[in-house]
Every structure is written in structure tokens, then in C-alpha cells.
Amino acid sequence: MKSNNDSVDVIDQMGRTVSIPIKAHRIISLVPSQTELLFYLGLREKVVGVTKFCIHPSTDLKNTPKIGGTKKFNFARVDALNPDLIIGNKEENYKEGVEQLAKKYPVWMSDINDLEMALDMIHKLGAILDKAETSQKLCRNIRTAFAGLTPSRPLRVLYLIWRAPYMGAGNDTFIHSLLQLLGWANVLENHPRYPELGMEEIARLEPDLILLSSEPYPFQQKHIEELNITVPDIKCILVNGEFFSWYGSRLRYAPTYFSTLLEQVSIP
Secondary structure: OEEOOOEEEEEOOOOOEEEEEOOOOOEEEOOHHHHHHHHHOOOHHHEEEEOOOOOOOHHHHOOOOEOEOOOOEOHHHHHHHOOOEEEEEOOOOOHHHHHHHHOOOOEEEEOOOOHHHHHHHHHHHHHHOOOHHHHHHHHHHHHHHHHOOOOOOOOEEEEEEEOOOEEEOOOOOHHHHHHHHOOOEEOOOOOOOOOEEOHHHHHHHOOOEEEEEOOOOOOOHHHHHHHHHHOOOOEEEEEOOHHHHOOOHHHHOHHHHHHHHHHHOOOO
16 A cells, blocks of 8 residues: 555555545445445545435435436536545446546445455445444444354255346356355356346246345336246245345345345245
């Protein structure tokens, strides 16, 4: 880490060297889960811009300026907000947009595929934003909560994130890593990150359990009924996608949700 009187060079999770202000005062967050983390760390007054998908904490974000979506930035709005630090994520944001922003502003990027990488992100953001004590305490609480989680008996699970076409969570994803922590075998573990699936392939995968996420596609009961026409013998349930894919401060609630979910899932 190198520094001068005004800035410090840090390495982000993509291995990029980013020169950021010693005291960042105008932060834009490009990722919903990291936006929530910034507010948890006590940085509400410094967050000047977020995406339209940043929904937590709802009260604080109601009047926070929006800079577009996670994969389509409004660069004019970004410029008007004059940020001194932008925080994004490799998967959730798009390369071309991040590269354009990085030509004008410090852009710190996370890259998260498992719980340890999520905790590393929390720790690093706490350190660079002068919230190290709060972030370290949060990491300890998350570790303790997950350590108390009792895994399920082995089940073959398919986690769906999209419909028309169906898409599932494959290997090398944060969702995959959490399925493993729950003691489940991801039927897509040998597939690309988010493969498209037809009904015939879903049946051929022979999962014991299909999880239909609340995001990014808002699955509902009618979609369970749709699947049951083709795979009538496979249990399908709706799950809160935020606990499977948000890797910020919301993780402290995830083990409690997962414990309830594991109790709900009972397959002979």
C-alpha cells in the first residue's frame, strides 16, 4: 500500500491498483448489497449516488440520487454527482461501463464467489473507508452465525434465477458456495456460471429439490405449478434470493433464514 498526503494506492479484489482518497466524502455504489453495507458501516452521509436496484435501507435510499442500473450507467448523472470514490463488482457491473468510469474516477471493484471472499470485501472496504472496527466486528458476527448453522442431509438441488429461458446457478458462483455450506449438492456444479435450461434438461438433471429465487426473476407460486407439470415428483419452493446472493451486511441474517429453510425442506 502506497500513500501520499491526499490518497492511498490499494489493491481491489480484481487485483487492480486503485488510488483512492484518504478520506472519501462522495461515494457512489454500483451494487445493491454493497450499498446496504456502506449504510451499515455508518457512511450514509457520504453515499451520494446508487443504482435504481439499490433498495436497502429503503428509508435512507428514498431520496438518494440514482445513476441508472447495475449494467447501464447514466454517466451524465455520475459526473453531476462528482464522486471521489466508486464501488462496484465484477459480476454485477459491466466491464465497458466500469472502464469508462475508471478513466475519470477511482473505482474499487469486488469479485466474490464464496463467503470468504465476501468477508474479505467487507474487511477491505472497512479499512479503506475508516470503518475498520465496525467491519471487523461484522465479519466476526457473520462467521459466528455461519459456524452455528447445521447443514442438511445431502440433497441434489437446482437453484433457478430466471425464467423464459430458465437459468440456474452453476459453479463458481456465490450461490453455489452457499448451497455447499447448506450441505446440498448443486446439480449444475459442472456447468457454466448461469446456464440456460429447458424443461427436458431440468427433468434429466433429476434434482431432489428446486429452489425458485425471488430475484433477479420474481418467481411466484404459479411458476411452481408450471414446473410441476413437467417434473411432478420434484419438490419446488420459493426462496428469498437476497440471502443467497447478497454478500454484504445482510449476511448476518442469512444463517437464521437458512436454518428455517432447512427445517421447511423435508423430503422422504
